[in-house]
Amino acid sequence: MRWTETLASGLLEVAPDAIVVSDGYGEIAFANAAARDMFGADDLVGQSVNVLVPPANPPMAERVRAYLGVAQPDKRVGQPLRAVRRDGTLFSAEITLSVVEGHIFAVLHDLGGQSGADRARSLLASIVQSSHDAIVSTDLDGLVLSWNPGAERLYGYTAGEVLGRSKDLIIPPSRRADEAEIRTIVAAGGRVDPYRTLRQRADGTVFTVSMLVSPLTAPDGRTIGVTTTTRDISERERAEAQMQAVIDAGPDALIGVDESNRVALVNSQAERLFGYPRYDLLDLPVRQLLPDGAVADGWSGPAARHRDGTLVPVDITRSVLRTDEGMIELAGIRDVTDRIAARAEQERLRAEAERQMDEVRQQRTQRLESLGQLAGGVAHDFNNLLAVILNYAEFIVEDGAGTPFAEDAKQILRAGQRGSDLTHQLLAFARREVIRPVPLDVNRVIAEVEQMLTRSIGEHIELSTTLADGLPSVVADPGQLEQVLVNLAVNARDAMPEGGRLTVDTGTVAVDDEHSMTRDGFKPGLYVRLRVSDTGTGMPRDVQDKAFEPFFTTKPSGAGTGLGLATVYGIVVQAGGTVRLYSEPGLGTTITILLPATDAAPLTAGDSPCADLPGGTGQTVLVAEDEEALREVTTRILGRGGYTVLAASDGADALEVAAAHEGPIDLLLSDVVMPGMLGRVLAERLRLARPDTRVLFMSGYAQPVLTSNGILDPGVHLVEKPFTGADLLAAVAEQLTA
Numbered sequence: 247m248r249w250t251e252t253l254a255s256g257l258l259e260v261a262p263d264a265i266v267v268s269d270g271y272g273e274i275a276f277a278n279a280a281a282r283d284m285f286g287a288d289d290l291v292g293q294s295v296n297v298l299v300p301p302a303n304p305p306m307a308e309r310v311r312a313y314l315g316v317a318q319p320d321k322r323v324g325q326p327l328r329a330v331r332r333d334g335t336l337f338s339a340e341i342t343l344s345v346v347e348g349h350i351f352a353v354l355h356d357l358g359g360q361s362g363a364d365r366a367r368s369l370l371a372s373i374v375q376s377s378h379d380a381i382v383s384t385d386l387d388g389l390v391l392s393w394n395p396g397a398e399r400l401y402g403y404t405a406g407e408v409l410g411r412s413k414d415l416i417i418p419p420s421r422r423a424d425e426a427e428i429r430t431i432v433a434a435g436g437r438v439d440p441y442r443t444l445r446q447r448a449d450g451t452v453f454t455v456s457m458l459v460s461p462l463t464a465p466d467g468r469t470i471g472v473t474t475t476t477r478d479i480s481e482r483e484r485a486e487a488q489m490q491a492v493i494d495a496g497p498d499a500l501i502g503v504d505e506s507n508r509v510a511l512v513n514s515q516a517e518r519l520f521g522y523p524r525y526d527l528l529d530l531p532v533r534q535l536l537p538d539g540a541v542a543d544g545w546s547g548p549a550a551r552h553r554d555g556t557l558v559p560v561d562i563t564r565s566v567l568r569t570d571e572g573m574i575e576l577a578g579i580r581d582v583t584d585r586i587a588a589r590a591e592q593e594r595l596r597a598e599a600e601r602q603m604d605e606v607r608q609q610r611t612q613r614l615e616s617l618g619q620l621a622g623g624v625a626h627d628f629n630n631l632l633a634v635i636l637n638y639a640e641f642i643v644e645d646g647a648g649t650p651f652a653e654d655a656k657q658i659l660r661a662g663q664r665g666s667d668l669t670h671q672l673l674a675f676a677r678r679e680v681i682r683p684v685p686l687d688v689n690r691v692i693a694e695v696e697q698m699l700t701r702s703i704g705e706h707i708e709l710s711t712t713l714a715d716g717l718p719s720v721v722a723d724p725g726q727l728e729q730v731l732v733n734l735a736v737n738a739r740d741a742m743p744e745g746g747r748l749t750v751d752t753g754t755v756a757v758d759d760e761h762s763m764t765r766d767g768f769k770p771g772l773y774v775r776l777r778v779s780d781t782g783t784g785m786p787r788d789v790q791d792k793a794f795e796p797f798f799t800t801k802p803s804g805a806g807t808g809l810g811l812a813t814v815y816g817i818v819v820q821a822g823g824t825v826r827l828y829s830e831p832g833l834g835t836t837i838t839i840l841l842p843a844t845d846a847a848p849l850t851a852g853d854s855p856c857a858d859l860p861g862g863t864g865q866t867v868l869v870a871e872d873e874e875a876l877r878e879v880t881t882r883i884l885g886r887g888g889y890t891v892l893a894a895s896d897g898a899d900a901l902e903v904a905a906a907h908e909g910p911i912d913l914l915l916s917d918v919v920m921p922g923m924l925g926r927v928l929a930e931r932l933r934l935a936r937p938d939t940r941v942l943f944m945s946g947y948a949q950p951v952l953t954s955n956g957i958l959d960p961g962v963h964l965v966e967k968p969f970t971g972a973d974l975l976a977a978v979a980e981q982l983t984a
Contacts (some may be wrong), residue, residue: 264354272306275349282338284356286332300330304309308938324663325376327354380476383462386433388413388425391462391471400478405523407848418446432461432472442628445819446475452481466513499579501503503532512579519551519581536562536577550579559586628665629946630873634660637879640971666968683821685719687848688752688774688841695728699735699748706745707738713960714753718843722821730817733810734837736780739803741782741835747778755840773823779838789950793827814839861975862888866909869893870900870928871917871944876967880915880944883971884978897923897931904932912940913982918964942981944969 252505258265268274268876277290295306327341338357343350374381384390390413393405401416408415417425421444428438438459440653445455456479462471483839490513493765499519501512513626520527520535527535537551549557559582559712567574639662642655692711724842731750738748785793792798796812804882815839818825823841867889871877874895881891894900897920904911914932916925929941948968965977 262357266290266298266352266354267351268350270348272296272308280355283330284331284354286335298329298773300328317895326771329354331754381473382413382476383471383473384413384429384469385462386429386469388429397476400447400476401445403585416445416447418444418452420444424980428459429472432459435469435471436462442479444550453478455479458894463517497577497580499581500576501527501532501535501574501579502567502574504574507532509535510574511576516579519550519552519558519579522827550581559583575922593969597866611755627946629967630876632662633663633946634873634879636666636968637883637971641882654823662968683721683723685846685848686722686724686842687717689713689717690721690777690848691724691727692731692752695731696845699731699750702732702735703748707742708747710747710749712749712751714751717752717754717774718772719846719848720821720823721844721846722819722841726817726821730776730814730839731778733814737810738778738780739784741780741784746834749777751777751779753777754843772843776841778837778839779834781834784831784833784835785827786831790827790829794825811983836853861979864888864890864914866890867913867915867978868900868907868909868911868932869938870895870897870914872896872917872920872922880974884915885976887971887975887978889978897925897928898918899929901931904936911936913978914939914941915978916941916943918943940981940984942977944974 256806258276259278261278262280264284265276265278266274266281267276272295273780274290274293274295279284282288282290282943287297290297294498297307308584325341325343327339328336329339330336340355340357345351359977374392374394377394378399380400381392381394382397390408390411393403394882395914397408403415407877413425414422424443440456442459443455443457444452446452456477458475460473460475462473464470464923492517493511493513496513496515499516500511501509501516502511504510509527509530512524514524516527517524522530535551537549537557544969549560550560552558561579561582565576566868567576571666585606592864636659639655639658641653643659646652646655647967692713696709696711703709735748743747755773755775757770757773789800793811794815796809798812811923815825818841819841821841823839826840827835829835862884867884869880869884869891870875871880871893872895877893877895884891892903892911894903897916900914902915911932914929916928918925926941927941933939935940941963943964944967945964963977963981965974969977
C-alpha cells in the first residue's frame with residue numbers, strides 16, 4: 247500500500263498540469279511542481295487556498311467548504327478562475343474540481359499563454375462542458391461528434407457509448423424523419439426556429455424537449471454538421487397542461503395577448519365564444535376578435551366577433567401576467583347575451599307587473615266610481631224622504647209638546663238623523679258631498695279632536711300623537727277632516743278588542759318626477775302626511791283589496807255599516823289627496839293620508855262667526871220642488887217661519903207661477919235636479935225677468951251645481967237635504983240678508 251501511495255504521489259508531482267489538493271477547511275495539503283511554478287511559491291502546503299485568488303474575490307476556503315458540504319458533489323470541469331501569483335500578478339486559469347476521500351483535487355490550466363483563438367475555444371469548451379443543457383454535435387449524416395455532461399445527464403448515455411454512433415439512438419422512431427429534414431435544411435444554409443419535439447432516454451422513456459439548432463462549421467466556413475442544444479421541458483409541459491386544465495375549467499373565455507397584441511394563450515371557452523379551434527386562435531391579432539376595443543385602453547370593447555362575423559355582447563376584465571418571455575395581458579371575457587336577455591325579460595316582467603297593477607288600480611277606481619254613482623243616486627232619493635220624515639216629526643214635536651206623540655216623534659227624529667248621517671257618508675264616499683274647504687293646520691285639527699278620539703276608543707287603548715313642527719297648511723273641509731280622524735280611530739278600536747296602541751303622527755313627503763306616486767297621477771310637490779297606526783289584528787290581502795269599498799265589512803251583521811274607510815277614501819280624494827293602506831295580519835294596520843300642501847295661512851277659530859239671523863216678515867219665496875211631499879213640508883216650514891210661499895212642481899211650472907205673480911219674488915228656493923229643467927236653468931230664466939230675485943238651491947245630490955272638486959260655483963248658495971226646519975229657515979234668512 248505504501249508503495250502505491252508513493253507511486254501516486256510521484257505521478258502527481260511530475261504531472262504537467264498544476265494540481266492542488268486541499269482539505270475540508272480549505273488548507274492546502276499538496277501542491278505539485280507545476281502548481282508551485284504557476285503560482286511562483288514553494289511553500290503552498292499548509293497555507294489557505296485563499297492565497298491563490300485575489301483578495302477582492304470571495305474567500306476560496308468558504309467555497310471549498312460549501313462544495314464539500316454537498317452530499318454528492320458533481321465534478322466541475324473547466325470552470326473559469328481569476329488567480330494571483332506570489333508576486334501579485336493576476337492571470338486567468340481554468341480549474342477542474344473533484345472530490346477524493348474528503349479532499350478536493352483541483353487541476354488548473356494557465357490560460358495566459360494561449361492565443362486569443364485558443365482561449366476562445368478553451369472558454370467555449372468550458373461553457374459547453376459546464377452547461378446543464380444537452381449540447382450534441384453531429385455530422386451531416388447524423389453521427390455523434392461531441393457529447394457534453396449535460397447530454398449524459400439528460401439521456402443516460404456516456405460520451406463513450408454514443409460517440410461515432412447515429413443520433414437516432416435518442417430519437418423516437420416517429421420523429422426521425424423530422425430530424426433528417428432538419429439536417430438537410432441546415433446543410434443547405436437554411437434557418438430552423440426553436441421548436442418542441444420528443445426525445446428518448448437510454449431506459450426508453452420518451453419526453454418533451456425544447457430544441458435549438460445551429461450549424462457546425464469548418465474553419466473555411468463550410469457547414470459540416472449540426473449542433474443541437476436541448477432542454478427537458480416535460481415538467482414545464484405538465485405544468486402548462488395543468489394550468490391549461492385550470493383555465494379551461496373557468497366559466498369565462500380567457501385569452502392572453504403578448505406584447506405584439508397577438509393571442510398567445512386561450513382556453514376552451516374562448517374556442518366556443520369565437521368559433522375558432524385553439525390552433526387557429528393562437529397568434530391571431532387581438533383586434534380580429536375584439537374589433538371595437540382599442541389596445542390603448544385594454545381592448546375592452548363591448549362586443550366580441552365570432553368567426554362567422556356575428557358580434558357577441560361581452561364584459562371584459564383585464565390583468566397582467568409577467569413571464570420569462572415577456573408581459574402577457576390576460577382578458578377574461580364573459581358572454582352576456584343570456585344576461586342581457588334575462589335583464590330584458592326582467593324588464594318585460596316588471597313592465598307587465600306594473601301594467602297589471604295599473605289595471606288593478608284602474609279597475610278599483612272604476613269600481614269605486616260606479617259604486618259612488620250608485621251611492622249618490624240612492625242618497626238623492628233617500629235625502630228627499632228623510633227631509634219629509636224629519637220635518638213632519640219635528641212638526642209633531644212642536645205641535646204636540648207634552649203628549650206621548652211628541653216623545654214618539656223624537657224617536658223618529660233621532661232615527662232620521664242617523665239616516666241623514668248615513669247619506670252624508672254615502673255622498674262623501676261618492677265625492678258628491680258639498681264641501682267648504684279652507685286652509686287648515688292639520689296638527690290643530692288633531693289637537694281639537696284628540697279628546698273626542700280618546701272617548702271614542704276607550705280606556706283600554708292608548709292614544710299617542712307625534713306632530714311635526716312647522717307643518718304646512720292643507721286645503722280641506724274641517725268637518726270632513728275631523729270625520730276622517732274619527733272614522734280611522736273607530737276602525738282601529740274595533741281591530742284591538744283586547745287593547746293596544748293607536749298612534750297618530752304627521753309629517754311631510756316630497757314627491758318628485760321619479761316618485762312612484764306620479765304613476766297614480768299625482769303631481770310633483772310637497773304633501774302633508776297624516777298617518778294613523780294601530781297594533782290590532784291586521785288585514786289579510788283579500789280584505790285589503792276591498793277595504794275602501796262601501797258596505798264592505800268584516801264585522802258581524804249589525805255591527806257596522808261598511809262605510810268608515812269608504813268615507814275616508816272619498817273625503818281624501820275629493821280634497822286632492824290619496825290614501826295608502828299597509829297591514830300585516832297579527833301586527834296591525836297603518837293608514838297613510840297625503841294631502842297637497844299650500845302656502846296659505848290656516849283659518850283661525852274666529853274667522854267664521856255665526857250670527858243670529860232674523861225670521862221672515864212676509865217676504866215672498868217661490869219654492870220649486872218636484873217631490874210633492876217635500877214641496878208641501880218645505881212650504882209649511884216657510885209659512886210657519888213668517889214667509890209668503892209660492893209653490894211649483896217643476897221648472898216650467900215655477901216660471902208660470904212667477905209670471906202670474908204681480909208682486910215681488912224675494913227668493914227662489916229650487917231643487918237642483920228636476921224633470922224637464924234643472925234648477926240652474928230655472929234660476930237663469932227667472933232672473934232675466936226678475937233680476938233682484940235671490941236664489942237658494944236645495945239638494946241631496948248637488949253635482950249639477952258643483953265644480954269637479956265639490957266646491958260650489960261662485961255665487962251659488964245651497965241648503966243640503968235632508969234639512970230640518972231650523973236649517974232651512976237659517977239658510978233662507980242668511981240669503982235674504984246677505
